[in-house]
């Protein structure tokens with residue numbers, strides 16, 4: 001499997017365009033299913049569902065070996081909720097997967113630190129924009145770390161790019177895409193013939209000159225949108241070559257995407273609510289200015305729901321990460337839950353789902369500890385091949401538009417088979433390495449196996465019941481460990497020691513067979 005997938009990558013890297021020929025590269029060949037007669041994607045080829053075309057397309061980056069990704073980041077007027085984090089976890093899985101395939105990933109994520117809501121909130125709090133948003137940027141970064149999200153290569157603030165945005169607006173004006181009204185600059189959408197292609201919106205009936213000043217507006221209402229907004233009385237503004245004012249929301253993403261990634265980028269991502277108007281407007285601005293394709297693959301994640309409604313600030317049906325973690329949820333359970341449903345499917349959030357996620361993570365961690373610490377008879381069995389099969393299926397799941405559910409099923413099947421083999425005494429010493437390699441492959445993407453939840457909670461200043469067990473609970477666990485040691489079940493004894501260590505309890509075995517414990 002390893003050899004095959006690296007050849008797949010080799011093919012991807014060598015071919016610069018998205019027109020990979022069907023010859024000369026073993027893994028670009030199309031197979032046909034003997035059962036359905038349909039095309040079957042060969043191992044190693046990556047496909048993503050592209051919102052622009054509505055098709056699953058073979059993924060080939062513009063620059064061989066390198067993937068340039070723009071991910072719309074948070075609007076930092078409050079703590080992000082776990083619906084937002086569903087999208088950020090999807091973006092993390094995407095970059096981890098591409099990196100696991102040997103691609104160099106360059107990802108930009110923005111902080112929207114100026115928009116209608118931020119201006120309102122900051123002025124209500126009597127604070128400057130920067131002062132107001134700094135707190136939520138810090139909180140977002142801390143939440144990301146607790147959820148085990150990799151840092152994008154660039155995390156950039158809109159307010160650090162005002163000059164760049166003004167220049168882009170000037171370029172659009174030179175090309176005849178804008179007009180000025182009451183000191184604000186608007187994008188005339190009737191001057192951009194492709195407007196509506198991404199969101200499949202019918203723009204035939206648009207009213208010329210009808211415009212909208214708010215950043216977030218009705219999804220069915222295509223109108224000229226503000227690139228630069230003249231200040232209202234008493235409102236904060238920047239002086240600029242196009243007059244005093246502040247940028248609209250959409251221009252920041254076009255500006256920062258092209259500044260750091262170039263005029264054409266490989267992947268642009270965000271939640272489905274961004275398709276219209278935000279991403280539609282980004283296309284109009286970017287392609288209007290450059291005349292080039294802005295984005296090659298548009299990836300949009302579906303919503304996290306509560307009681308089958310979108311989780312959102314405006315509906316008031318949201319939880320922040322801190323709400324959940326403060327009530328005893330482990331960061332790994334939340335990450336697992338958000339990652340386990342493929343990003344294009346809606347996910348209804350329930351306490352039960354969270355509990356199941358926690359027990360899945362527990363099961364996986366226990367399994368790894370059992371394989372790592374177990375004493376097995378010398379030699380090997382068919383388990384090595386079984387693990388390789390699981391790795392192949394795991395990879396195939398992810399290659400298929402990041403089908404994390406399929407990828408997980410492959411891992412849980414392996415866990416079940418290997419546990420059965422261990423129960424029956426059929427698991428051999430040399431089986432451990434290939435099984436652990438498969439689990440490593442899994443964890444490079446899911447990132448839940450390290451037992452560091454207590455540490456992460458502490459870093460957020462949250463001391464949950466989970467993180468700080470009572471004396472009685474510790475005594476009970478210590479007694480259980482003693483019992484395991486008596487029965488020579490050292491794997492279990494070790495697991496208990498690790499669990500206690502993860503919760504801040506150190507245990508020391510004494511010479512006379514007793515145990516001392518202390519809090520770290």
Ligand code: AMP
Pocket residue numbers: 072073074075076083084085086087112269270271272273274301302303304305310311312
């Ligand atoms: P915002 O801070 O509102 O700009 O949103 C940040 C990201 O979270 C965007 O990519 C949104 O599309 C995404 N998002 C917002 N609500 C949800 C939700 N309920 N489920 C999934 N993603 C969401």
Ligand code: ZN
Pocket residue numbers: 071072073253278
């Ligand atoms: Zn954006």
